[in-house]
Amino acid sequence: MNKKLMAAAVAGALAVPAVAFAQSSVTLYGTIDTGIRNESKVRTATGDGSLTAITDGLNTTNRWGMKGSEDLGGGLNANFTLEGQYSSDTGVGPASNGLFQRTSKVGLSSSGGGSFDLGRDYTVNFKEFGIYDPMSYNYTGITPNVRFTAGVRSSNMITAAYTANGFNIRGEYALGEVVGSSSDGSRFGLGADYAVGGLKVGGAYSTTNNTQNTGKQKDATLGASYGLNDWTFKLGWSQTQWDSTWATGGGTLNGGGGNGGWYAASATGQLDKARMISLGVGYNFSSRLAGRIGYYDIKSTGFASADDGKLKNTILDLTYSLSKRTSVYAEIDHMGLTASAVGALTPDVNTGGTGGVNDGASGFGVGIAHKF
Numbered sequence: 298m299n300k301k302l303m304a305a306a307v308a309g310a311l312a313v314p315a316v317a318f319a320q321s322s323v324t325l326y327g328t329i330d331t332g333i334r335n336e337s338k339v340r341t342a343t344g345d346g347s348l349t350a351i352t353d354g355l356n357t358t359n360r361w362g363m364k365g366s367e368d369l370g371g372g373l374n375a376n377f378t379l380e381g382q383y384s385s386d387t388g389v390g391p392a393s394n395g396l397f398q399r400t401s402k403v404g405l406s407s408s409g410g411g412s413f414d415l416g417r418d419y420t421v422n423f424k425e426f427g428i429y430d431p432m433s434y435n436y437t438g439i440t441p442n443v444r445f446t447a448g449v450r451s452s453n454m455i456t457a458a459y460t461a462n463g464f465n466i467r468g469e470y471a472l473g474e475v476v477g478s479s480s481d482g483s484r485f486g487l488g489a490d491y492a493v494g495g496l497k498v499g500g501a502y503s504t505t506n507n508t509q510n511t512g513k514q515k516d517a518t519l520g521a522s523y524g525l526n527d528w529t530f531k532l533g534w535s536q537t538q539w540d541s542t543w544a545t546g547g548g549t550l551n552g553g554g555g556n557g558g559w560y561a562a563s564a565t566g567q568l569d570k571a572r573m574i575s576l577g578v579g580y581n582f583s584s585r586l587a588g589r590i591g592y593y594d595i596k597s598t599g600f601a602s603a604d605d606g607k608l609k610n611t612i613l614d615l616t617y618s619l620s621k622r623t624s625v626y627a628e629i630d631h632m633g634l635t636a637s638a639v640g641a642l643t644p645d646v647n648t649g650g651t652g653g654v655n656d657g658a659s660g661f662g663v664g665i666a667h668k669f
Contacts, residue, residue: 321368327361330354331385332626332664338655345655353384355664356435356616356626360399372408399450410460418454421467421488422447422516422535425501428490429520429533431577431591432612439630439660440610441593445535445573447503447516451484463492465499473506481510495524512543520575531577538570571597585618609633622668632658 332355338345353359362380369375380400383390390396397417404414423446427434430442437443451471458467466489473482483506490499500519507513520533572595579589595608612630619625634656 321365323363323365325361325363326669328354328357328359328666328668329385330357330359330664330666332356332662334660334662334664336654336658336660338658340653340655351386352438352662352664353386355438355662356614356628357666358437359383359385362397362400369405374406375403376406376412376414377403402454402456404456412456412458412460414454414456416454417450417452418456418469419450420447420503421469421486421501422503422518423449424467425488425490425499426518426520426533426535428497428499429522429531429575429577431531431533431575431593432589432614436612436614436628436630439628440591440612441573441595441608442575445516445518445537445571447484447486447501447505447514447537465490467501469503473508475508478510480506482506482508486516497522507543512540514539514543527581529577529579531575531579533575534572535575536570536572541569569598571595586615588615589613607633607635623665625663625665627663628661630660632656634658 330353332352333349334352334355335347335349337347339348360380360382362378364378364380365376367375378400379397381390381395381397382399400416400418402414402416402418404412404416406412423443426442426446432440432442434442443449451469453474454469454471456467456469458465467487469484469486471484473480473484475481484503486501486503488499488501490497498521500517502517503515505514505516515538516536518533518535520531520535522529522531524530574594575592577589577591579587581587590613591611593608593610595610597606610630610632612628614626614628616624616626632654634654
């Protein structure tokens, strides 16, 4: 009899953590995307040349991560996300950027639509522009889209959001963590979007102080997407503006992050502002085959004429889904560039090159992507 009671007590004790763990979930996830790409007019030390290479994350940036949620009761959940990046063509990760350089955050969310997070996360400009980016943040090594997203991500960030009835509002504040000043190196952002039927509109504005708090970078974006049957239409406007003292106070003229340096500051001045207009059309030919065309038009205006320039980037892609997780794709793109300063406005291509590409560069790539 005592043995039966003891067995029942042990079984009951073991059942308690089982119930607790049932309220939590952890998901491992990621993508692996590898392709082959040929590109013309890649800058070299002796002139232009073509380049054919195995590409890393041509369509979708390769990533791996884990995310989890715990039900705290009363409609409240604790959440976390840890996400890193790696190169599928070599198997290594960006050693200088940390293990979870893409996302590292923990916070709370409620069934009422509110959320609060701490850590490293995407900026509000990035989240809002993603609504109407023509290529939905695919091919970021080719297109200039992420350069108007206020740095893509921020570390040391406090983020609050609220969602209700198709309306979303997000606010963020990133601490500069400079001794003796709460403003040096800090940033603030606010974004909102609204969806009704097939229409979704959004926008964001943020300011970033340089490390000496003597100048600001200001980023703004506004746009909309509209879905009608198998068609999707997207239109956006974005702008980055710098104070004249931005660079001298510790700021970097990188246009908000992305693929390395963006502008080449001259000896007599630096950029005042750059704006981008983006247009996109997508069409679903079938449940498996989809096509898109995206167009990006950038114009920069500087304190020195050497930094002024224009960039026109067009990209066309087709994606065929082999399954819910695996797809194959093909893309073709063209870059039109006018700038009087070497390096101004020109993106560094993800397949190599010593200084990006020159005017009239074109590319063609194919690849396969898998989600896990």
